[in-house]
Amino acid sequence: MMKQLTINETLCKGCNLCTIICPYRIFQIGTTPNRRGIYIPKLYKPGRCTNCRLQDLYGRQLCGTCALICPDQAISWETVSQYKKPEIMIEY
């Protein structure tokens, strides 16, 4: 089990406030509009996020300034299972 940064595309309005507050500069200004014509920020190497890496170890919320500054409550962490190497099926 580990955490993963997600941006909710139905809530985000594309204000880019998260791009100035992240200490790791994970959020980058988006380049392609989505279905609603809004430029959603891109995630650049989101594995560096402190909260994703260390929340389970410390048992509490770390950093989290992006989720606090987001005016539309669009940034959250969702729990995902660990990455598994896909098994290759060999058909005979």
Place this chain on the structure above:
Amino acid sequence: MKAQVKEDWFRKDRLPHIFCVGCGNGTIINCVVDAVFHLDLDIDKTVFLSGIGCSSRAPGYMASDSLHTTHGRALAFATGVKLGRPEFDVIVYTGDGDLAAIGGNHFIHACRRNIDMTVVCMNNQIYGMTGGQGSPCTPIGKLSTTTPYGAQETPFDLCELAVGAGANYVARWTSYHVKELRNAVITGIETPGLSFIEVLCQCPTSFGNKNKIGEGVEHASYLRKNAMLLQKARRMEEEGKKIPPETFIVGEYVKRSRPVMGGKT
């Protein structure tokens, strides 16, 4: 009912909210919700109140009981709620036009009576909802619809006013300083008596564009650049240095324990 996750405090059917792109009010709602979630308050025993204005749309997105009252009278209604049900936690969202202009007397007397509630003032330095008229907090020289050649009047310093009127906890932060703001709201809810937290927030639509500050990101960077800690400002005053213009003094002004009216027993 206790909230299991932070999203339980929001009415998800009302989101996304109506604030403009880059508006700081959503940030302040987030910080207050994070604070009440951290304190583990009961959703059924928390009341959010507001007057009229951009900031006062905020209680409409809260899952708990909320009151959207007449212009400037949020503190008067909050006094009634607190004295009627002293076991409730009362949090008031209000704006600078709401609190300082038409509700000024209610504010002074709520501070004097020291009623046990938390007042979060979203100060965007303008009347945002009605089209950008100058408010009592518009700084000197800033343009607005009613001050097309620059505001000529000295703006209100709401924190000094609250300290003078007798509030128990007074702090000022900006919408860029989210962690400090969240901790200030936690301290404010925990402190008995009136806790006043003034938050300078960006208004890209009415204030930023008119004054050539820019959109939400530029306005937030402007707030960050021009913020000065209270300790530094006091030290500069002692040394006789002049504080540069357009500086927002941020920090914790006062924390004391004057007699409280309507506190939890």
